Amino acid sequence: MVAMRNEFEGRTALVTGASRGIGAAAAVALARAGCARMLIHYSAxxxxxxxxxxxxxxxxxxxxLIGGDxxxxxxxxxxxxxxxxxxxxVDILVNNAGSLLRRAKLAEMSYELYNQVMDLNAKSAWFITQAVAPHMAARGAGVIVHVSSIAARxxxxxxAxxxxxxxxxxxxxxxxxxxxLAPHGVRVNAVSPGTVDNxxxxxxxxxxxxxxxVRQTPQGRLSTNEDIADVIVFLCSDAARNVIGQTIEVNGGMFMI
Ligand SMILES: NC(=O)c1ccc[n+]([C@@H]2O[C@H](COP(=O)([O-])OP(=O)(O)OC[C@H]3O[C@@H](n4cnc5c(N)ncnc54)[C@H](OP(=O)(O)O)[C@@H]3O)[C@@H](O)[C@H]2O)c1
Structure with a gap:
């Protein structure tokens, strides 16, 4: 009998913000799925x-490990x-690093904090993808998952x-x-967590x-890091081969679209 080849075998994944929370769970879940090499980004x-x-x-x-603010x-x-x-x-890129940094209402928001929030959550995902995606496109294969948020909706x-x-x-x-990127064999999607207990x-x-x-959530609990990580692995897998440009909401039914 011929052994089935694991679809993640030999794959290199880069996960940003993989020191803690969702990113750490995603790095572990991708390794468990069979990835060969994990580039673990961290900051503090x-x-x-x-x-x-x-x-x-x-x-x-x-x-x-690769550090960087x-x-x-x-x-x-x-x-x-x-x-x-x-x-x-890099075969798999998970743009996960992000943070609210600090709550600031309209009048409290400084130019400096505005730039930090935008750079960390949006600009970094754009320019890290810019560095990685052309090589994926040249090979005709690759997967990118951004981590959005229910807050986007x-x-x-x-x-916030x-x-x-x-x-x-x-x-x-x-x-x-x-x-x-889809015409070049590179799939891009996003996962959108609700409220994760981390x-x-x-x-x-x-x-x-x-x-x-929790009271507003049909499933009656907050999400876990692993709930989100498992959907990231799904989006990276061949099972999601026809899923392109989607933002998948993962929140126990707290917010439905
Ligand atoms: N938790 C939620 O309910 C929730 C909901 C929706 C979306 N999200 C999104 O999910 C992603 C992961 O968040 P999480 O819940 O896992 O939060 P977390 O536990 O606070 O982890 C945040 C990760 O981002 C990294 N990070 C934070 N500030 C950074 C900076 N200045 N430069 C580089 N990396 C930085 C952290 O690295 P260091 O610790 O090494 O600095 C850490 O690995 C984020 O994009 C977040 O916005 C979270």
Whole structure:
């Protein structure tokens, strides 16, 4: 009997923001699915990134750490530079790094914070894709998954409007990049988490806010990092071969479209 080849065998994946949360879960899930090599991006959380690498290696994949603050143009350029020749080796790109950074209502938003939120959540996804996608297109194969947010559709909670706008840009990138790259064999989609029970909301939301979300959620719970990571793996898999330019909402039914 001929052994079935694992579709992820030999694949190199780059996951940004893979030190913690959804990104760490995605790196581990992709390694478990059979990816051979994981490029683990991190910024402030070096030790957590080392832990992701340890878990990835335990699953039999190679792991390399690449640092970089993506909240400034200089930092994005520096990260792209430090990718170097590895940019041409990426088969799967997960643009996950992102953050609200700080809640700020209309009058409280500074020019500096506006730029940081936009650079981290939107500009970084654009320019990292710019560095990687031409090599995928030249090979006629590749998969890109952006991480958007339910905020892209709702406009975000109080003080999260600019973050929501950045995520709306990410969802638009998924459609526009998909249209440009699909003829070259590269699939682009986005996953849009609702409210994930992780550091993100531990930092930016109160327990009362999270309990209110649970009450509004048909499934009766918050999402987990793994709930989102599994959909990322699906979007990277051949099972999603005809899924192009979509933003998949993953939120336990809290928000339906
Ligand atoms: N949690 C939610 O409910 C939720 C909902 C919708 C969308 N999302 C999106 O999902 C993605 C992952 O978030 P998460 O929930 O996993 O949050 P998280 O646990 O706070 O993790 C955020 C990740 O992004 C990285 N990051 C943060 N600031 C960065 C910076 N300045 N430069 C480079 N990397 C930076 C972090 O790296 P370091 O720790 O190494 O700095 C970390 O790996 C984000 O794009 C977020 O907007 C989350």
């Amino acid at each position: 959380s070096f030790e957590a990134a080392q832990e992701t690498a340890r878990r990835v290696r335990e699953l039999g994949a190679e792991a390399e 993506l909240s400034t143009e200089e930092g994005i350029r520096g990260f792209v530079d430090s990718l170097g020749g590895r940019a041409r080796e 709702t406009g975000g909670g109080i003080g 409007t600019v973050y929501a706008a950045a995520k709306a840009a990410v969802s638009a990138f998924a459609r526009g990049m998909a249209r440009e 550091d993100f909301h531990a930092r930016f939301s109160t327990r009362e806010m999270l309990d209110a979300v």
